[in-house]
Amino acid sequence: MCVIGAGCSGLVSLKALREVGHEAHAFELGSKVGGLWVQDNDSGRSAAYDSLRINTSRSQMQFADYPMPSEYGDYATHHQVAEYFRAYAAHFDLERSIRFRTEVSTATPTASGYSIVSRNLDTGTSSVEHFDALVVASGHHFAPLFPDPPAPGAFDGVSLHSHAYRNPDRPARLRGQRVVVVGFGNSAVDIASELAQASGPGRVTLSTRRGAWVLPRYLLGRPIDQGRLLPRWLPDRLRRRIATWAFRKIRGSMSDFRLPEPDHLIGEAHPTLSDELPTLVKSGAIQMRPSISRLSGKNVEFDDGSEMEADAIVYCTGYRVSFPFLDADHLSAPDNDLPLFRRVFHPTHRRLFFVGLAQPLGAIMPIADQQARWIADHLAGNYNLPAEAELLHDVARERASLKARYVTSRRHTMQIDPAEYASSLDAEWKRGRRRARRHLGQPFPEDHDERALAV
Numbered sequence: 001m002c003v004i005g006a007g008c009s010g011l012v013s014l015k016a017l018r019e020v021g022h023e024a025h026a027f028e029l030g031s032k033v034g035g036l037w038v039q040d041n042d043s044g045r046s047a048a049y050d051s052l053r054i055n056t057s058r059s060q061m062q063f064a065d066y067p068m069p070s071e072y073g074d075y076a077t078h079h080q081v082a083e084y085f086r087a088y089a090a091h092f093d094l095e096r097s098i099r100f101r102t103e104v105s106t107a108t109p110t111a112s113g114y115s116i117v118s119r120n121l122d123t124g125t126s127s128v129e130h131f132d133a134l135v136v137a138s139g140h141h142f143a144p145l146f147p148d149p150p151a152p153g154a155f156d157g158v159s160l161h162s163h164a165y166r167n168p169d170r171p172a173r174l175r176g177q178r179v180v181v182v183g184f185g186n187s188a189v190d191i192a193s194e195l196a197q198a199s200g201p202g203r204v205t206l207s208t209r210r211g212a213w214v215l216p217r218y219l220l221g222r223p224i225d226q227g228r229l230l231p232r233w234l235p236d237r238l239r240r241r242i243a244t245w246a247f248r249k250i251r252g253s254m255s256d257f258r259l260p261e262p263d264h265l266i267g268e269a270h271p272t273l274s275d276e277l278p279t280l281v282k283s284g285a286i287q288m289r290p291s292i293s294r295l296s297g298k299n300v301e302f303d304d305g306s307e308m309e310a311d312a313i314v315y316c317t318g319y320r321v322s323f324p325f326l327d328a329d330h331l332s333a334p335d336n337d338l339p340l341f342r343r344v345f346h347p348t349h350r351r352l353f354f355v356g357l358a359q360p361l362g363a364i365m366p367i368a369d370q371q372a373r374w375i376a377d378h379l380a381g382n383y384n385l386p387a388e389a390e391l392l393h394d395v396a397r398e399r400a401s402l403k404a405r406y407v408t409s410r411r412h413t414m415q416i417d418p419a420e421y422a423s424s425l426d427a428e429w430k431r432g433r434r435r436a437r438r439h440l441g442q443p444f445p446e447d448h449d450e451r452a453l454a455v
Helices: 008-019 078-091 186-199 234-250 277-282 363-380 388-405 418-439
Strands: 002-004 025-027 102-110 113-120 124-130 134-136 153-155 159-160 179-182 206-207 286-289 290-299 298-300 308-309 312-315 352-354
Touching: 002 008, 002 102, 008 025, 008 078, 008 134, 008 363, 113 134, 179 186, 186 206, 186 277, 186 286, 186 312, 277 286, 286 312, 363 418
Parallel strands: 002 025, 002 134, 134 352, 153 290, 159 312, 179 206, 179 312, 206 286
Antiparallel strands: 102 113, 113 124, 290 298, 298 308
């Protein structure tokens, strides 16, 4: 089995495949495990800035069979997350199955799997090998995406993507400069807040095309992602309405903090977490503006007709889903849209699997672990996919559900609610195990393997 990547998703894939007896090899561009959490990773893939802290609490992101150290606190730093993955790989002896500093140049489908051409980045030597299956665990936060179409005109100041940002002085000196930060996700809010505190009032402008719910890390004394106040049996939209109403009662409206009001309920777009932004905006330290409409020299014009002089623009506009090792005719994700069965199985390419290619309302780590064990169970012959017609219907249903629930954008083409997703995957996993046993003419025992089905 070939696994591409040795970040979070690649590590759990290696572990799961080895546990069911498969020979698995991971190809990793960098010289360390941990992927994007390894700051300045020599893979060139990491976007971790100095002040980056995880937006999911420790108990919600850790693996069930390897808890995070309690001394990390509720929200770990990127250094702690990288160390956690290093310790995880060492504990389960995964590094012996990883080929570091090795790039998969091409992955070509064959009648019985994939032909993999890999290249050692240190020696420059290439090799060709055949694998029975390909697990893509290379992540989707490494190919920077800029506004498309770009604002007309040209900008004479510093332009960079958040992927390159490390701190107010690296890679460009932004401290004290007039900076426009484009975006309203977690990276945009973190970077704008950091620059505002480093530069003083009125030097930072946050440009966004729509409003968003800016949630605190803690609510009622607990991390905001721990526990659910509303029962699951309530209809989804009713729960979101109640949650939005309650949040406004407790914290106030976004407009109370001079932030643009969202056009959606809480839970209908990826959340933005920040304790600092509302205060910084209301105090005047950060100015809010709509989308950029035109650039001219150092002049920046916005959709509301306002304009300003700026020294730099930081684009926190997300990433493009990319599979550079696969021919576009074989697989691509235009506008970040790649229909999959439960975000793991390709409807057509049955020897191709994906781990971590999802955008959860929370951490990807437990989800990736569940996906990896699901794939391993399938390859071990214990889980069978549904019939093709049922599978395609499920894929279409998922896409329709996404469009109905979430704000239309590239960011939400693979959005999932972790609890809902884990529950639905568990149910399908059990159905697939029944299908596999019927196929083999075996009864399905009531005392099935709870660990394999556990979330």
